[in-house]
Amino acid sequence: MTTATHDLCDAHDVPDEAIYAFVYGTLRVGEINDMMRAAARHGIAAPVYVGTASLGGRLYDFGRYPGMVLADAGEHVTGDIYRIPAALIPVLDEIEAVYPGEAGLFVREMHDVACDGATYACIVYPVSESAVSQLPLVSGGDWVAYRRERDANAA
Numbered sequence: 001m002t003t004a005t006h007d008l009c010d011a012h013d014v015p016d017e018a019i020y021a022f023v024y025g026t027l028r029v030g031e032i033n034d035m036m037r038a039a040a041r042h043g044i045a046a047p048v049y050v051g052t053a054s055l056g057g058r059l060y061d062f063g064r065y066p067g068m069v070l071a072d073a074g075e076h077v078t079g080d081i082y083r084i085p086a087a088l089i090p091v092l093d094e095i096e097a098v099y100p101g102e103a104g105l106f107v108r109e110m111h112d113v114a115c116d117g118a119t120y121a122c123i124v125y126p127v128s129e130s131a132v133s134q135l136p137l138v139s140g141g142d143w144v145a146y147r148r149e150r151d152a153n154a155a
Contacts, residue, residue: 019086021047022055022113022122024079025066025143026095032064033095035088042091047082053115054078055124059138061150066143067105067127067135078142081115081122089123096125105131 026033029049039046054076057068068077084092093099096106106125113122138146 018083019089020050020113020120020122021082021084021088021092022053022079022111022120022124023082024055024059024068024077026064027092028080028144031144031147035082035084035092035095038091038095039085039088042087044087044091045085047084047088050081050083050120051115052078053081053113054141055111055113057126057141058132059141059143059146060127060132060135061138061146062135066138066146067132068124069129069132070109070111070124070126076141078140078145081113081120084123092123092125098125 021027021035023035025031027035027038029036036046055068055070056072056074057070057077058075059066059068059077093108096108097104098106098108105127107127109124109126110121111124112119113124114120140146
């Protein structure tokens, strides 16, 4: 997938423009950082589900959460696309510990993600290849399915 040329700042300066997010881990519905619950906690309108999609990359297990390393071909990461209110972006940045001018584990980027015949310029929170060198790969690229099976086997 390619980085969208759409500028994120412009996206939330224009009130009628849609902002989309591709979430692949703990921000998905039912997970510990479910962004629907995060929006409700902050009095922000609920994100609108667009669909389940995949993005080229590999998913790694950090224990309580996954990290995605982006890749152009081969493996894919499963996630969900949501149309989100601009007010939710700082909340997602806080959950992912993305702060302006500070290096962190996650970064916020814009990438095109295809879903049901349409392409959406989405906020995505990947990690760098160097951050995952000693971590287990999430086979199949679906955090929710992987975590449920991992947790059931540990019980």
